[in-house]
Amino acid sequence: MTTIAPINDANDFVSRSAIAIQVQDLHFRWQTGSTVLDGCCLEVPKGEFWMLLGTNGSGKSTLLKLLAGLLQPESGSIKPLPKLGFVFQNPDHQLVMPSVGADVAFGLAAEQLTAIQVKQRVNDALTAVNLQPLIQRPIYALSGGQKQRVAIAGTIARQCEVVLFDEPTALLDLDSQRELVAQVQRLVKERGLTALWVTHRLDELDYCDGAFLLESGKVIDQGDPQRLRDRLMNSE
Numbered sequence: 001m002t003t004i005a006p007i008n009d010a011n012d013f014v015s016r017s018a019i020a021i022q023v024q025d026l027h028f029r030w031q032t033g034s035t036v037l038d039g040c041c042l043e044v045p046k047g048e049f050w051m052l053l054g055t056n057g058s059g060k061s062t063l064l065k066l067l068a069g070l071l072q073p074e075s076g077s078i079k080p081l082p083k084l085g086f087v088f089q090n091p092d093h094q095l096v097m098p099s100v101g102a103d104v105a106f107g108l109a110a111e112q113l114t115a116i117q118v119k120q121r122v123n124d125a126l127t128a129v130n131l132q133p134l135i136q137r138p139i140y141a142l143s144g145g146q147k148q149r150v151a152i153a154g155t156i157a158r159q160c161e162v163v164l165f166d167e168p169t170a171l172l173d174l175d176s177q178r179e180l181v182a183q184v185q186r187l188v189k190e191r192g193l194t195a196l197w198v199t200h201r202l203d204e205l206d207y208c209d210g211a212f213l214l215e216s217g218k219v220i221d222q223g224d225p226q227r228l229r230d231r232l233m234n235s236e
Contacts, residue, residue, distance in 0.1 A: 019079065020046040020162055020194035021067065026076035028062060028217075036062045037073070038217035049188040049195045051205060053228065054214035060198045063214070064164045067196070085155025085163040089170050091147035100126065100142070100150055101135040107154045125157035128187060145176030149183065156191070165197040169204065181207045205229045 021044035028037040036059045044050045052060050065071045067078060068086050088094050097103035104122045113121070126132040129149040139147065148168050155163050165184070169177040181197075185207040188195050197208065205211055205225035213221040213228055221228060 018046055019043045020048075021081065021196060022077075022079035023063070023067070024077045026063070026066065026078065027074045028059075028066060028071065029074055036217055037066070037076075040076070040214070040218050042212050042219050042222065044194055044196055045209075046194050047188065047192045048209040049185055049197065049207065051208045051211040051225065052196060052198045052214060053200075053211055053232065058214040059217045060214055061166050064166050064196070064198060068164060082161040083159060085152075085158065085160035087148065087151045087155065087163060087165045087168050089167045091144070091151045094151055094154075095139050095147060098138055099135075100131060100137050100139065103139060103150055104153045104157050107158050111158075121157045121159075122153075125153040128156050128191070129153045129183060143176065144172050145180055148172070148180055152184070152187070156187070160193070162194045162196075165195060167198050167200065169199070169201060177201065177204070202229045202232060 021042070023040055023042050026037050026040040027035075029035045040059065040063060052063070054060050062071065064086070066073055067081065068084060086094075095103050097106045101122055104125055105118050108118050108121060122135070123132060126135055129152055131146065131149055131153060134142070134146070139150070142150065151168075152163070163184075169180055172180065181204045184195055184197070187193055197204070199205075205228065208225050210223055211225040211228045212219045213231075221231065
């Protein structure tokens with residue numbers, strides 16, 4: 001079961017309050033006994049865009065699912081997260097309504113908003129991702145990049161403070177990849193979002209504030225994204 005470490009003093013509280021995502025000594029294994037996370041620790045500052053690197057099987061996607069509450073850790077601590085959004089690798093797995101506007105509005109159903117408030121939230125979110133003119137467009141008529149932007153608009157409409165991205169550019173062409181990561185960078189800065197983005201694409205490191213390198217279920221390096229990119233390129 002997840003435990004929350006105690007806050008010892010006022011200074012500790014201030015430092016913790018500046019951290020949006022905090023994971024300490026996290027352990028997770030599958031029922032088969034296979035260890036995925038083995039003492040994983042990381043911190044993402046509020047209002048910053050960080051990326052999570054690592055080979056297949058290093059635990060990246062599992063860590064995101066633990067942060068989102070889709071899985072429960074064996075031990076360790078996860079700081080309680082504010083309202084959270086999750087953008088999957090394949091947007092077809094999370095877009096459920098027939099049109100762009102209806103899909104963004106769908107996530108607001110539980111918030112007991114008026115019709116005017118819903119309309120305002122949807123328009124604001126679609127404007128933020130440059131899709132407002134497509135509000136009536138059927139989901140099936142969108143490109144892969146546009147679908148991912150609809151998924152992001154859904155998190156903005158819900159006023160999520162933290163957004164997790166699980167390889168959102170994996171199925172996109174090169175131009176759409178660059179457009180999406182640049183747009184997320186802009187949204188983080190303009191709206192004060194905190195983003196953690198899983199990727200295998202080293203060129204995407206140009207857009208983030210920092211990065212983590214995950215290996216065998218733990219963070220083995222972190223910090224300057226260009227330094228981490230150089231490390232990975234030199235290891236190939």
